[in-house]
Amino acid sequence: MNFLFYSFLFIFGICWGSFANVLIDRIQAGKSIQGRSKCDYCGYVLNWFDNIPIISFLAIKGRCRKCNKKLSWQYPWVEFLTGLIFVLTFWLIQKNQIFQANSFSFETFLVLIYYFLIIYILWVIFVWDLKYMIIPDFLILIGLIGTFIFKIYLTFNSGFILNLENPLISALLGGIIISGFFGFLFYVSRGKWIGGGDVKIGFWLGVIVGFQMTYFFILFSYVLGAIVAIILLLFFKQKMKSQIPFGPFLIISAYVIIFNKEIILKIWNNLLV
Numbered sequence: 001m002n003f004l005f006y007s008f009l010f011i012f013g014i015c016w017g018s019f020a021n022v023l024i025d026r027i028q029a030g031k032s033i034q035g036r037s038k039c040d041y042c043g044y045v046l047n048w049f050d051n052i053p054i055i056s057f058l059a060i061k062g063r064c065r066k067c068n069k070k071l072s073w074q075y076p077w078v079e080f081l082t083g084l085i086f087v088l089t090f091w092l093i094q095k096n097q098i099f100q101a102n103s104f105s106f107e108t109f110l111v112l113i114y115y116f117l118i119i120y121i122l123w124v125i126f127v128w129d130l131k132y133m134i135i136p137d138f139l140i141l142i143g144l145i146g147t148f149i150f151k152i153y154l155t156f157n158s159g160f161i162l163n164l165e166n167p168l169i170s171a172l173l174g175g176i177i178i179s180g181f182f183g184f185l186f187y188v189s190r191g192k193w194i195g196g197g198d199v200k201i202g203f204w205l206g207v208i209v210g211f212q213m214t215y216f217f218i219l220f221s222y223v224l225g226a227i228v229a230i231i232l233l234l235f236f237k238q239k240m241k242s243q244i245p246f247g248p249f250l251i252i253s254a255y256v257i258i259f260n261k262e263i264i265l266k267i268w269n270n271l272l273v
Contacts, residue, residue: 009090010083014053017082020124021075028132042067053079078127082120089119092259114150115258118143118208122251125201129247135197144204147171151207170210177214178206198246205254213257216264220253221246 026033037046044066050056057076064071093115121143129135154167164170182202185194209217229244257264 006087006090009086013083013086014079016086016120017079018051018053018075020082020120020127021078023124024128024131027136028128028134039064039067039069040071041069074127074131082123085119085123086116089115096259096262110150110153114146117146119255121146122254126248126251129197129245133195133243133245135195135201135247137197137200140200140204144207147204147207164211167210170212171207173211174206174209174214175203176206177211178217179203181218194246198250201247201250205250208254209257209261213261213264216268217250217253217257220256221249224252225249 022033022037037051038044039046041064044064050060050065054076057071062071062073063069093112121139125135125139128139148168148171151167151171158165158167162169164173179199179202182194182199186196186199205217206214225244225246228249232244
């Protein structure tokens with residue numbers, strides 16, 4: 001049963017991955033997301049059998065049926081990785097006992113919608129920033145609204161206790177601290193150390209991880225960024241002045257913290273003893 005369910009979840013994910021490709025490339029190019037897909041080179045309108053995620057790309061050997069020009073491997077890779085992310089996310093939700101498969105309720109439904117919504121939006125931003133070095137404001141806004149609704153719901157359920165354990169208070173402080181820190185870096189460096197989009201997404205990610213995890217979020221982001229930068233310098237002949245999008249590092253750090261908060265805090269507390 002688990003295999004069948006995860007197989008369905010993977011297929012569901014790759015379909016959303018196909019939509020992610022449409023969303024990223026069409027909006028970036030100033031095109032409508034409505035209408036049938038076309039070849040970027042000759043304008044050939046794809047048939048339904050050309051739009052089957054992953055399978056169609058492999059069937060036509062990564063080339064347009066009409067002009068025979070090579071298509072980007074971004075399409076099948078984003079689809080495949082989206083499927084894996086959906087599977088991994090659900091597995092982590094169950095592993096962390098955020099949701100139990102044997103008890104389905106409105107709260108369960110809300111939790112699943114929330115996690116898959118924010119993870120999907122973060123993944124779309126990850127690819128978008130990696131490819132175009134742009135973090136779209138509208139995706140941050142959608143994610144922020146969804147996160148605030150969820151935090152308010154958690155606050156109602158936990159009671160209106162005015163302390164740092166309050167989900168809404170923790171979220172607001174997390175957002176203010178992280179965006180404030182990034183905003184300071186942006187102002188001091190005049191945009192050379194960090195981009196304006198990173199400041200904006202920093203607020204949303206701060207709201208997600210909460211006050212208690214702000215230090216770890218910033219630490220993980222910069223350590224991961226430094227490791228990748230060193231690898232690029234040493235093995236891929238990148239120069240010190242080469243631009244590297246920071247958004248993906250922020251997103252990876254947030255993903256790790258979302259599903260490993262208790263483990264991180266436990267390790268940290270053990271180190272302090």
